[in-house]
Amino acid sequence: MGKSSKDKRDLYYRKAKELGYRARSAFKLLQLNEEFHFLDDLERVVDLCAAPGSWSQVLSRKMFDEAEGDVQGKKIVAVDLQPMSPIDNVTTFQADITHPKTLSRILELFGNEKADFVCSDGAPDVTGLHDLDEYVQQQLIMSALQLTTCVLKPHGNFVAKIFRGRDIDMLYSQLGYLFKSVVCAKPRSSRGTSLEAFIVCLDYQPPANWSPKLDNNVSVEEFFHDCFVGINKLSLGDDSQLPEWHESVRTVAPFISCGGLDSFDSDATYHLDEGDMAKIEKSLDPVQSPTNPPYKRALELKRSGKLSSCV
Numbered sequence: 001m002g003k004s005s006k007d008k009r010d011l012y013y014r015k016a017k018e019l020g021y022r023a024r025s026a027f028k029l030l031q032l033n034e035e036f037h038f039l040d041d042l043e044r045v046v047d048l049c050a051a052p053g054s055w056s057q058v059l060s061r062k063m064f065d066e067a068e069g070d071v072q073g074k075k076i077v078a079v080d081l082q083p084m085s086p087i088d089n090v091t092t093f094q095a096d097i098t099h100p101k102t103l104s105r106i107l108e109l110f111g112n113e114k115a116d117f118v119c120s121d122g123a124p125d126v127t128g129l130h131d132l133d134e135y136v137q138q139q140l141i142m143s144a145l146q147l148t149t150c151v152l153k154p155h156g157n158f159v160a161k162i163f164r165g166r167d168i169d170m171l172y173s174q175l176g177y178l179f180k181s182v183v184c185a186k187p188r189s190s191r192g193t194s195l196e197a198f199i200v201c202l203d204y205q206p207p208a209n210w211s212p213k214l215d216n217n218v219s220v221e222e223f224f225h226d227c228f229v230g231i232n233k234l235s236l237g238d239d240s241q242l243p244e245w246h247e248s249v250r251t252v253a254p255f256i257s258c259g260g261l262d263s264f265d266s267d268a269t270y271h272l273d274e275g276d277m278a279k280i281e282k283s284l285d286p287v288q289s290p291t292n293p294p295y296k297r298a299l300e301l302k303r304s305g306k307l308s309s310c311v
C-alpha cells in the first residue's frame with residue numbers, strides 16, 4: 001500500500017505525521033488522558049515497550065514543552081528491545097522489560113526514587129498461532145506489571161495495552177487488589193475491529209509489608225505470592241490448572257470508550273472537502289524512519305546483488 005493511499009484511508013496516520021508524532025499510537029495515549037488526566041503533574045515516568053516513541057513524545061510535550069512550573073528534576077525513561085532515535089528530554093534504553101537488570105537501570109536513572117506513572121504499549125511479534133500469541137502477550141503484560149510494582153510509588157498510575165482474550169477478567173481481579181480503580185478503556189483511535197484495549201489502573205495501593213523483587217529464577221506466581229495470599233493465583237492462560245474458586249472470583253472491569261465524540265472514529269470513512277483532498281494528495285514523509293526494520297537485511301543483500309543466492 002502506498003503512503004498516499006494510507007494517508008487517505010487512515011486519518012490518525014495522517015494526523016500523526018502532521019503533528020510530528022512518530023506513530024498514530026500517540027492519539028491513544030492522548031485520548032486516554034482526556035478521560036483520566038493521568039498526565040498531570042508528573043515528575044518521573046517510565047514508558048515501557050516505547051519504540052518508535054510516539055508515547056514518549058506525548059510525555060515529553062506534556063511534562064516539558066507544556067509545563068508551567070519548574071521542569072528540573074523531571075525524568076522520562078523509555079525502554080524497548082528496538083533501538084530508538086533520540087527524543088528531547090527522554091532517556092532511551094534498548095533493553096528487555098522482562099529482564100530484572102532493566103529495573104535496576106531505571107531505578108539508577110531515577111536516583112532510587114520511584115515513578116509517578118508507568119505505561120506499556122507492549123506487543124510481541126505475532127506468530128499467527130492464536131493461542132501462542134495470546135499467551136506471549138499475557139506474559140508481556142505480567143512482566144510490565146511486575147516491573148511496575150517495583151518502580152511505581154504508592155498512589156501512582158499504570159496504563160497498559162491488553163488484548164481482551166479469554167482470561168482477561170482474571171487480570172482485572174488481580175489488578176483490583178493493587179489499584180483503587182481499574183478501568184478497561186478503548187480510545188477512538190484504536191480500531192474497533194481490534195481486540196486491543198487499555199487497562200487504566202489508578203492509585204497504586206500495594207499491600208502493607210509486601211516488597212516485590214524481580215528475580216529471573218522466580219515465577220510470576222511466586223513473585224505475587226505474598227501479595228495475593230489466600231486469593232486467586234496468577235495462572236493466566238492455563239485452563240487445566242484452574243482452581244475451584246476460578247469462576248466465582250471473575251471480575252468485570254468497567255469498559256468505556258474515550259476520546260470524545262468530536263474525535264475521529266478509526267473505522268469510519270469521512271467525506272473530505274476539496275481543501276483536505278488537496279492536502280492529502282501531497283503525501284507526507286514519515287516523522288522518523290524505522291531504526292532497525294525487519295526488511296533492512298533484505299535491502300542490504302539486494303543492493304550487494306546477493307539476495308537471490310540466499311532465497
Ligand code: SAM
Nearest residue numbers: 025049051052053054055080081096097121123
Ligand atoms: N508506544 C509505542 C509508540 O507510541 O511509538 C509503540 C509500541 S509498539 C506497538 C510495541 C513495542 O513493544 C515494539 O516496539 C516492541 O519492540 C516492544 N516490545 C515487545 N516485547 C518487548 C520486551 N520484552 N521488552 C521491550 N520491548 C518490547
